Amino acid sequence: MEQEHARPWHALLVEEVASRLDTGALGLRQATAKSRLARYGPNQLAEAPPTSALARLLHQFKSPLIYILLAAFAVTLLLGKTIDAGAIAAILVINAAIGFTQERRAEVSVRALTRLVSPRTRVIRDGHEWEVESRELVPGDLVLLESGTRVPADLRLVAATTLTVDESLLTGESASVHKQAGAVAEDAPLPDREDMAYTGTVVSSGRGRGYVVATGARTELGEIAGSIRGEAAAATPLQERMRRFARVVGLVVGGSSALGFLIGVVRGESTSDMFMLAVALAVAAVPEGLPVVLTITLALGVARMARRRAVIRRLPAIETLGSTTVIGSDKTGTLTENRMTVQELWAGGRFFSLSNEALLEDPRARPVEGAQDLAEHPPLYLLLLTGVLANEADVFQTERGQVTRGDPTEAALLLAGERLGLAHEALRGHWTSDAEIPFEPERQYSASLRSRDGRRALFLKGAPERVLAMSTAQLGEAGLEPLDAEAAHAAAAALAGRGLRMLAMAYRPLEEAPARPDAVEGPEGLTFLGLTGMMDPPREGVREAIARCQDAGIRVVMVTGDHVATARAIGRELGLTSDGAALTGTELAALDDAALLGRALEVDLYARVTPEQKLRVVRALQAGGEVVAVTGDGVNDAPALKAADIGVAMGRGGTDVAREASDMVLADDNFVSIAAAVEEGRVTFDNLRKVTFFLVSTGAAAVITLLSALTLGWPLPLLPAQLLWLNLVTNGLQDVALAFEPADPGVMARAPRPRREGFLSGLLWERTVVAGVVMAAGTLGVFHWELARTDSLPDARTAALTTMVLFQMFQVGNARSETQSVFARSPFSNPFLFWATAAALAVHVGALYFAPTQFVLRVVPLTDGGSWLRIVLVAASIIVAMELHKLLRRPSARDAPAAREGRG
Template identity: 35%
Template structure:
């Protein structure tokens, strides 16, 4: 249906807006323009969360038991450890919050304002009362304001529940000083409201309320905050931790009974043994791994100029199998220029020309009339720039001439018509541009004329040019009622047009795209172009950048005729989709996902929002994209470069791989701790591990998980293997089985060493010192072994990781302190090892290393190492050629 055209804007330079100094003063006095939301956790809240964790409740219980036994030193050590862990947790939380805050600063809505007479783009939080907002289609309004110039349509469904956009008209002069706060909804009002969306037109508005004083802010904090549901990975981890927690309680209770009844230990000592076992079983590092890795991963991706708006989308990056991309601005540089004009059999190319031939003046004039005077679209900008360059000073340039009515581009007619008053009373001038076949249809050309135009278009499109048809017309409408516009026809087909010719525009490919596409192919990621352009243009660009050599293309018209089964079969053989409408993109994305693919989708317009939302990873354009598209997407490209998408996929795979490495390490390192806490009780041996030993081991395990593995560089073959299947969880049975096998083998070695020491009559403190020292150094072996399953553990010692050797140094210092400081040695129940003890420890460590190598070789032989964390299995190939 036709809609009224926006009224002309006053020139922005004539509006001064606030001065920079006054804006800064108001920002300081009234605060930032932020809606009520969730504040970062306070230190007190973090401390409360820490001390209510099961691990630390057990520490407190163990400390109380030591006090009851009269062992004040052990009690103070355990209770002091609570404060150490609180400090570590605070540091990790702060590091995570800093990363998230930097992302929030990047992702905050931005506003175009006029200050000191100049348009400038600022963060939405910096908008103040009195600012002049310049609004375009697709913008999300930053604050409550009054429209003072232009005419726009706004979607206010956030406030009113009505899905139909409402028309906004400028307020009368002086309204700001006398008005009462307007209410949302209703056509013809000047009131604009924060968080609503401009769906059409251009306007200028003056801000009268910000932050909590806006209509949205008054509704309450809940409107501005959203609770992100847990991701699949988080749900899996919580389920696993919950199950292990239940098992820990059961086994700890059994340990207490066995120690008290089976071994005849005092009840309090049996309780300590049970607490130690429960602490050994609980993998409390898993939630830390997910929180830290995903938050810092999003921050690392932002350094690649890709903003992560939804942190959990980082998970999906490593599993992407299909990348659906637009052509303009993503594969090309989005700097359109008119490259050729065609009229009948005549052609004009501006390169090397000194003037525009006379018979092309009319074509250029009506192409300009069919285009807004201050357009946002790069193609329309190119048309206006071309016209001003070649027709400046002639009667064919009509700057400031505004249409009386406009027929917008629609899915039914891929052309737009602007209607102007003419010098002849009652007669209107029509200017139309759009898809050549649509414009030819409006001109009611015969088959021969259409065929000639089609051949011209195909020849231009084969050279990668985007082609538009241009037509003009005259219409004498029925006499209007007094003070009313003529009764405009319902459709553009009700007019008569004369075809003037073709305008071809060029948008060269980005130079980095061919290499990025080649990297996608090596990584097993299929790239599909989804564009509204002519099929031949899409094919030409695809050939230039190396996206596809296959000539077959699906068009929007063909897509309409296919059911899902037929379309799925066509997609097996087609990489290019052209002449698509937004609803076509949405259907393609949904079909790909239903076929088992993990889909990333790029988009920039308001109409792309449904497809971006439907994709596993929606990717919006940061430079040319609308606010609506950015808010519907999970990622935002800050410079619109396709290569950034590939860099994000690389980073996503790195993060996914490091999560798997850290998870393998956690389960591998807990296995020997559990065995050393449980088995001595069953065999009537002296207790090997007490809570004091386990808390020291936690001092090593926590930073190894959250710091060392997070800083791991990507594997050399990160982009040489297929995407991991979505079902390939790091908490799946097979990868965890191989991790536990690593730890159980180490446990067997250490328990065998302890049996030999007991048989040789070593004092329990001496034996415990040898086993505990070997276990501490074994933690370092497990870090090295799980960095890369494809090669021996010690081969990776030279691989760069800034935190690995700091961690190793810390381990050495901790072990030296425990063994070298007399009071700490007594506290831990250890004895200073002699030379024989050092030989035994070194021998046990060598056997542990040999076991880890044996597990690695067995895993490679059986193909399980890939399953255990490398994601080498190829995803479903249902729509793959």
């Protein structure tokens, strides 16, 4: 029964398949099916088990910054500083709770999206037709197929009647594939295996039956799913930045603590006091609030994306799109609507346009807008009439809108006729069917023999070459005329050059009905009517979304299994390319990895590629330093979705395998949402950067303050409890509020951030040092002034602490924009930040006059109005310093607005 070390199923005759599977025309016996189900298991892909609560909880403590917090907690606990240790422990618990909750919500959302009703399948067992759950199918089952059904397992067809299957989810081709039962060559590629029907594909029209040859993980879909699970998920740019940032913070913590300890010991201070100083420096250097704010900022991005019909499966993914430099998109169903539409017509020697406005530049062409145009042009009317009558599809209205049934190509002809006033139901009622000739690949045409009021005619459609070969005349503006095959071929070449799929139409009046339906086989003497050009049209708004991405410095690359001419036409229409440069799967296969890397950085269109080749393209782009996002909905997209920096799957029309491989799922299957996702990602990262700059600059100020005081031989201006107060209470409200900051102007008009750039750019690190020095100098100045004036260390420390609190209040305004002046942004554009800043100041002032907090923080009330005035004026100096730095040190040209040049 197994096919190991034997010829593949598609190369075997039907009798050989039945023999190997030990089955036949009566199907399996129920008892046999039951035993095989126990042997092979259910016909379903193994679903990744949900993450356990314990594993999700432990995952919250794997962040590099959390390691630093854990180390700080251990040090403070060992030194007996229970208040400090308790504060750090509270941060760890809050961060874990927020991360745990958000990740659980995201996982539940995706599982709800991917939960599908269990499908059922018609099979022959014990010689009778049964309906069973698809998961109960086993090798050897005889499955019945009909129009509209989803193929439940890999089948070797044993019968096919005008059977066509939509394999776009597996191969990427938008046109349905005609199937037959005869064996094909052993080395035939998957798209050419006409005697096979694969799991997940959909029957477009006709009927068929086939033996199940593979189920579950053994199917083509299952093998792809298995290869996906073998792919290691790449670290996101955000995770890489977090690791690098944590290493920097760790070095600063260790270095500043060791430096302070050594300076103190050299100056003759006691070892115990220097241990206390080391703790103070560690507390000052570690941005304790950053893990919490990081999670909150990402969670806010997730919430915003959810409102735009996108489900984020992993929190860091929301930022990755903001760093993306290349988006590799599938064509069918992602950039296009995955439905054929008549775009152009050629009849009577003239082109007519239904959708393609560019065609109207041809002086021979004109738009067709209604039935009145058909009355003026008999060849065009008969062309459309033939498309309606030589047709087995159906179009009807339901409460949910218009529904098409049958082959997408034939449905497109019906819709074109309906648009121009040819109601197919009425016409079929007038022209009754006498005989039908179904389409077969070897025949290359289909036909319908119709009668009306004593008149009979044969209406035929098919491949242009075949129809022209059967025609002896053509219908022109003035009536019948000799066939001009050269003009017809030229028109066909023009349509093909625009990436359109073509059908030719012809008809022949008959004196009487044939005695038998097969008497009309091989008709000759036809009157050629013209050509129809069809295309799977782009989704509404996709061109604008692509242009927006390109303006943001992001290349949009189409990777499709469809024909190169179709890819070029769609690429030009969407503005992906102006010169039509494309790389085909055959050309790609001839390139080694180094050569592909060079081409991948230049080519924006890939056609006729296999899933393995799509994966090669993604890896080549990544090797070139690109941050790659891959969008798609089909099984063929899934390996690339997994390997990419971020995979974006379609939630409505896509496969479970694609969704499982992705980081983000678009619930509305709309590529237009990608541009919005890029913007949200950039806003999210900008806010992470603002929070980081704010926390690091204030932490740097505290470290510089303590080290400077120690070097000068002064008492510590700030105690460990006061540093925790700064980090966890006063700026703890403001850093969270920065996560709600609205987008900066021009966020979508600048180049993406380089992959290796950290949370803070070189410019912001420079600004951090400037801010730290200014705030430290101001705090030390106030401390020294108050100590000399009052000769009271608690008074001086209270003044220094209050100065640092006010410095933070002004610095949070500076952090709202990397380039804009603090005076250019209304304080009320982020009301949460405004009130958080006011609340932080009120909490601190209240603590100065509340006995319990006075005891814990070792502060005293500030009763001198002159002290308050000096503190406010000194703290305001940070605004002057930052405004000067923004003016003198503007961002580099890379960060300036950068629209992509050469967009077609």
